[in-house]
Amino acid sequence: MITAVHDGGHHFLREAYTSLRDQELPSGWEWEWCLQEDGDSGVVECLPPDERVLPGSGLPGRAAVARTMALARATGSIVRTLDADDVLLPGALARDIEALGRVAWCTSACVDLLPDGSTRPGPYDPPPGPVPPGRFYAEQLDDRLSVQANTFAAHTDLVRALGGWPALTGAETVGLLLAAEAVAAGEFIAEPSVLYRKHDAQTTAADRYWDKAESAARLESVLARADALRRSGWHWQSG
Template sequence: MGGHRLDLGDSLPKVSVITAVHRGGHHFLRQAYASLRDQVLPSGWEWEWCLQEDGDSGVLDALPPDDRVLPGSGLPGRAAVARTMALARATGSVVRTLDADDVLLPGALARDIEALGRVAWCTSACVDLLPDGSTRPGPYDPPAGPVAPGRFYAEQAGDRLSVQANTFAAHTDLVRALGGWPALTGAETVGLLLAAEAVAPGEFIAEPSVLYRKHDAQTTAADRYWDEAEAAARMESVLARAETLRRAGWRWRSA
């Protein structure tokens, strides 16, 4: 596989933060923006925020004026479609996912950038932010450092994935080579994580990168999201894609 030194050419190194937004789930965007604005990046690095509304109701019009904020909207297709549409505007050499209702913790992007100098993708710990303002750590965090090949696939197959896949960051070329987020009605972040794991090495960062907000308006809080047949079909698709990539033997190499 070789190393994964970021080949940036003549452009400034940049991390593109990808966020999908739906009407009703947009009320915490200013807090998300503040947490992004306050990130301290390695020398010479900058960030951009690529947001895509799932629909075109205008919920992104209230975003603070900032040339680094790149909003878009379009036909509704759920979060996977919105994320991949936002990816079309990304100009950074690496991408990082951020849910519209979450908060980046200090140093999150700098730690991602450091890890992506060694590997193709990374994920990190997170802390649940409960409605009463209290927090609690994730219960199943894996060991820090390189992720054993197939670890997350095996965990998901056993319905016990040890990470929140919405902390995923990767080389942009890898995400594009995998087609972005799979066009599913949910679990698209897990789908991309497992696909990346199947074709390239990654790392887990033990220091939490995000406050993962729990609230009634989030998509996964709806009973309909957990329809048994649909949820099973999503997971079958996610696992089959990763297994097919693994059997094919294709390995991603940085440009």
């Protein structure tokens, strides 16, 4: 499990940890949580002691850099993203493991968790099962991506081969999803895997995040990366 967190964005970490701790995994599987603070304030110390939690910190570089730094500590064969303010739903990791026995990567449905505690499903989930090649790329080109890319899970070797999360000021989860889609087959899991928390302090709620020129540059970058990978003709194969 890979999580980036910053000072001020750590207030829901304990709830995220509890949802991870309570996951039931198939026989022979274990989880580890590679948690990277974007900075050096020590906010990860709010978590209870657990040898499966592998915290780190370093120079601030935003979420993409923190995620890729956390990846350096990952020892498992599969990685999945978890935002610091989200909550895993029961069975999420077991379903990922099952899917990744067939394909290189997967993503899944999620449920919005609103500030008043109510929930609502995603607005337009794709059909369950194999994802047609280029589907998510085409959706992003139309600014209508049908999944939350922070539900992404994949073989660790694939993520490393792609260089981790692109060093952008945002949309790094979309960037990794589209890169993976360009070189390997994936699946969509229709059963929700996470409560996606909506609140005023989240990064994407800030007006500055949606600066028109910067947002356009981020999306141009992730689409260009996927284009280049697809043109290269390279296809990832599990070792």
